[in-house]
Amino acid sequence: MTDLLTPQLNIETAVPDWLQARRLTGRAAWDNGSMPTRKTEDWKYTSLYPLQQDFTAAPVSDASAAELGLDLPELSGSRLVFVNGHWREDLSTLVADAAIEVVRFSEANAEQSALIGEHLGTTVPGTKHLFAMLNDAALSDGVFLRVRANSKAQHPVQLVWHNSRAESTFISNQRLLVLAETHSEASLVEHFSGRNNAFTNGVSELVLGPGAKLNHSRLHLESPEALHIGGLHVRLDRDATLESFHLALGGKLKRIDIVINHEGTGAHCQLDGIYLLRGNEHIDYHTCIEHAVPHCTTDETFRGIIGDKARAVFNGRIHIHPDAQKTHAQLSNKNLLTSATAEVNTKPELEIYADDVQCAHGATIAQLDDAMLHYLRTRGIPEDEALVLLSYGFINALVETQALDALRDYLKPLLADYFGATSESASEQGSNLTRHIGA
Amino acid sequence: MLSIKDLHAEVDGKTILKGLSLEINAGEVHAIMGPNGSGKSTLGHVLSGRPGYEITGGSVEFMGKDIFEMETEERAHLGLFLAFQYPVEIPGVSNMEFLKAAVDAVRESRDEEAFDTVSFMRKAREACTAVDLDQAFLKRGVNEGFSGGEKKRNELMQMMLLEPKLCILDETDSGLDIDALQVVAKGVNTMRAEDRAFLLVTHYQRLLDYIEPDYVHVLADGRIVKSGDKSLALELEEKGYGWLEVEVA
Ligand SMILES: Nc1ncnc2c1ncn2[C@@H]1O[C@H](COP(=O)(O)OP(=O)(O)OP(=O)(O)O)[C@@H](O)[C@H]1O
Ligand SMILES: [Mg+2]
Numbered sequence: 001m002t003d004l005l006t007p008q009l010n011i012e013t014a015v016p017d018w019l020q021a022r023r024l025t026g027r028a029a030w031d032n033g034s035m036p037t038r039k040t041e042d043w044k045y046t047s048l049y050p051l052q053q054d055f056t057a058a059p060v061s062d063a064s065a066a067e068l069g070l071d072l073p074e075l076s077g078s079r080l081v082f083v084n085g086h087w088r089e090d091l092s093t094l095v096a097d098a099a100i101e102v103v104r105f106s107e108a109n110a111e112q113s114a115l116i117g118e119h120l121g122t123t124v125p126g127t128k129h130l131f132a133m134l135n136d137a138a139l140s141d142g143v144f145l146r147v148r149a150n151s152k153a154q155h156p157v158q159l160v161w162h163n164s165r166a167e168s169t170f171i172s173n174q175r176l177l178v179l180a181e182t183h184s185e186a187s188l189v190e191h192f193s194g195r196n197n198a199f200t201n202g203v204s205e206l207v208l209g210p211g212a213k214l215n216h217s218r219l220h221l222e223s224p225e226a227l228h229i230g231g232l233h234v235r236l237d238r239d240a241t242l243e244s245f246h247l248a249l250g251g252k253l254k255r256i257d258i259v260i261n262h263e264g265t266g267a268h269c270q271l272d273g274i275y276l277l278r279g280n281e282h283i284d285y286h287t288c289i290e291h292a293v294p295h296c297t298t299d300e301t302f303r304g305i306i307g308d309k310a311r312a313v314f315n316g317r318i319h320i321h322p323d324a325q326k327t328h329a330q331l332s333n334k335n336l337l338t339s340a341t342a343e344v345n346t347k348p349e350l351e352i353y354a355d356d357v358q359c360a361h362g363a364t365i366a367q368l369d370d371a372m373l374h375y376l377r378t379r380g381i382p383e384d385e386a387l388v389l390l391s392y393g394f395i396n397a398l399v400e401t402q403a404l405d406a407l408r409d410y411l412k413p414l415l416a417d418y419f420g421a422t423s424e425s426a427s428e429q430g431s432n433l434t435r436h437i438g439a
Numbered sequence: 440m441l442s443i444k445d446l447h448a449e450v451d452g453k454t455i456l457k458g459l460s461l462e463i464n465a466g467e468v469h470a471i472m473g474p475n476g477s478g479k480s481t482l483g484h485v486l487s488g489r490p491g492y493e494i495t496g497g498s499v500e501f502m503g504k505d506i507f508e509m510e511t512e513e514r515a516h517l518g519l520f521l522a523f524q525y526p527v528e529i530p531g532v533s534n535m536e537f538l539k540a541a542v543d544a545v546r547e548s549r550d551e552e553a554f555d556t557v558s559f560m561r562k563a564r565e566a567c568t569a570v571d572l573d574q575a576f577l578k579r580g581v582n583e584g585f586s587g588g589e590k591k592r593n594e595l596m597q598m599m600l601l602e603p604k605l606c607i608l609d610e611t612d613s614g615l616d617i618d619a620l621q622v623v624a625k626g627v628n629t630m631r632a633e634d635r636a637f638l639l640v641t642h643y644q645r646l647l648d649y650i651e652p653d654y655v656h657v658l659a660d661g662r663i664v665k666s667g668d669k670s671l672a673l674e675l676e677e678k679g680y681g682w683l684e685v686e687v688a
Contacts, residue, residue, distance in 0.1 A: 047488060170559040370490055370491075371527050372529050374488075374490060374511060375529065375581075376541075377488075377510070377511040377528070378487045378514075378521055379540075379541035380512050380517055380541050380544040380546075380548065380601065381537075381541055381544050382512050382544060383512065390538065392532075393529060393531025393532040393580075394531055394534075396531040397530075435543075436536045437536060439533075439535055439536045439540070439556070
């Protein structure tokens with residue numbers, strides 16, 4: 001295996017056994033694995049070429065929130081901020097909430113440490129997800145969020161991974177483990193941002209116990225130069241409900257794998273996502289929903305808008321095992337190309353081995369609708385503003401269904417600005433183009 | 440206000456308008472009738488600047504300017520309004536966003552001050568009431584899932600808010616029940632003004648019972664083949680279009 005990515009794996013010794021064990025197995029898997037190429041089916045449309053460079057260890061930054069350009073949603077609960085992968089206590093806020101324990105692995109007490117040891121990595125079995133193995137190998141600190149059984153969190157928890165500007169290209173390792181115990185309820189926002197070309201290798205694991213409910217959002221608001229290979233790996237026990245919302249902006253190479261395992265009957269998962277690309281960006285979402293047991297439901301919707309010379313990849317797999325009778329699963333992926341040179345490769349993959357199931361899937365790729373554009377213009381709306389309204393309108397519904405009000409309020413202007421800034425014009429012009437969104 | 444001279448236009452290589460001429464002055468109401476496929480909607484599309492329509496001859500002046508030199512939105516700013524025969528559905532863009540964007544753009548082009556949100560909301564609600572649409576329609580996507588009649592009312596509402604100079608209504612009366620027809624008629628009649636003109640495309644005399652036209656034209660095979668006063672509409676209702684072709688031939 002190429003060792004460009006593996007120069008500074010940790011060797012400290014004073015770590016819990018479970019951590020050392022994970023590192024060693026991760027390291028072994030990474031060393032034995034081979035880097036995916038375009039011939040690897042799962043990587044057919046995504047080249048790892050941008051990773052062929054020398055990476056350094058993530059530098060510690062003490063820049064202020066303003067210097068970092070941190071612009072975060074105003075959520076009421078605890079906020080943990082990591083800059084370049086390093087914990088920043090000064091930027092973080094902890095809000096007491098009886099339903100919740102949120103700690104870094106390094107600060108975990110004995111009970112928490114035991115829980116981490118018990119669950120960490122269980123959502124990513126085997127060695128298929130090679131970058132998750134690299135994440136294991138490089139594991140030093142991470143976040144553990146526990147939602148206590150039979151209790152409801154008062155506030156959403158916000159986890160922020162921000163990369164600062166730096167001289168060199170560095171690797172930032174991110175890890176999260178969420179344990180939502182029996183009949184617990186909570187909301188969680190994962191926020192990735194940065195203004196540079198760092199490489200983030202992220203793994204988030206969600207383990208939902210029986211009847212647990214989790215509202216989860218994962219926002220990738222990274223720079224056009226960002227490199228990110230990330231995975232969200234989920235286990236759903238009996239009657240658990242996961243609502244998971246994804247947004248990806250920016251990225252020279254961004255590949256997110258979302259793997260959801262329905263392991264207990266009656267589990268439900270709603271998975272929504274938006275990807276917006278321009279310039280030379282490349283974003284690849286691979287989703288895989290494993291229905292191993294009966295009576296589970298999946299409702300998955302991803303929408304993308306791809307402009308300029310950008311390329312999006314969407315692969316949505318739903319795998320219904322022989323025992324998974326009475327599964328209801330639907331998958332929809334719609335793409336809007338706003339330039340002749342933009343590209344998307346979309347592939348819904350339904351594999352059904354049970355006979356009594358209801359499944360539907362569909363994928364579309366379209367250009368902006370001329371008739372809609374003309375209609376708006378006949379009412380006097382200038383073409384550039386009409387384009388912004390239509391683009392925003394294409395993804396609007398997914399934002400509106402977001403359960404957290406504060407997050408919606410944060411995302412709407414952010415997305416409007418994103419579309420307003422597509423024209424080469426100045427930002428004042430941009431805000432003119434977006435002023436009617438949400439009127 | 441509108442002066443069309445010997446207009447020829449084609450779509451997808453097929454010639455639809457074949458020498459159409461029409462003069463409309465401020466304050467007038469014109470009705471155009473004619474068989475299906477004769478080019479009535481095409482005329483509206485050409486005037487609005489819809490892509491795909493090629494002008495192959497003739498000229499059109501609107502408010503003293505060459506209409507083909509203007510972008511679609513500029514025509515709207517000058518006061519051209521087309522109520523579509525088949526209004527377009529735009530999911531994801533709310534009616535309210537759409538109306539505010541349109542009214543702001545048109546007012547701005549006239550150097551008029553923009554309405555603040557509260558007064559615009561009030562105006563929009565009034566317009567809803569005037570066309571007998573529930574206010575819930577302001578929150579829905581533009582025409583999204585609206586019934587045929589609701590779409591027509593929505594067109595009318597836009598016309599009222601935009602206060603155009605020339606209103607072209609392409610079969611706004613088709614598919615409407617009698618109550619809705621009266622809503623349309625009332626809308627047009629209250630907007631009738633010295634400095635405003637109307638071009639009503641219709642198949643039915645009954646609309647003209649409520650909106651009295653100054654002129655009635657028959658469009659057949661891409662040209663105006665006959666013009667008259669409102670009595671022509673009655674005659675058409677009675678005899679159909681067949682006799683005209685004989686007369687023209
Ligand atoms: N894209 C196209 N390609 C070829 N022919 C077209 C195209 N669009 C319209 N036409 C034809 O142009 C002709 C005029 O159409 P238009 O819609 O203007 O008729 P109309 O007078 O409005 O009819 P109606 O009373 O049914 O509304 C019709 O024969 C129609 O089929
Ligand atoms: Mg027509």
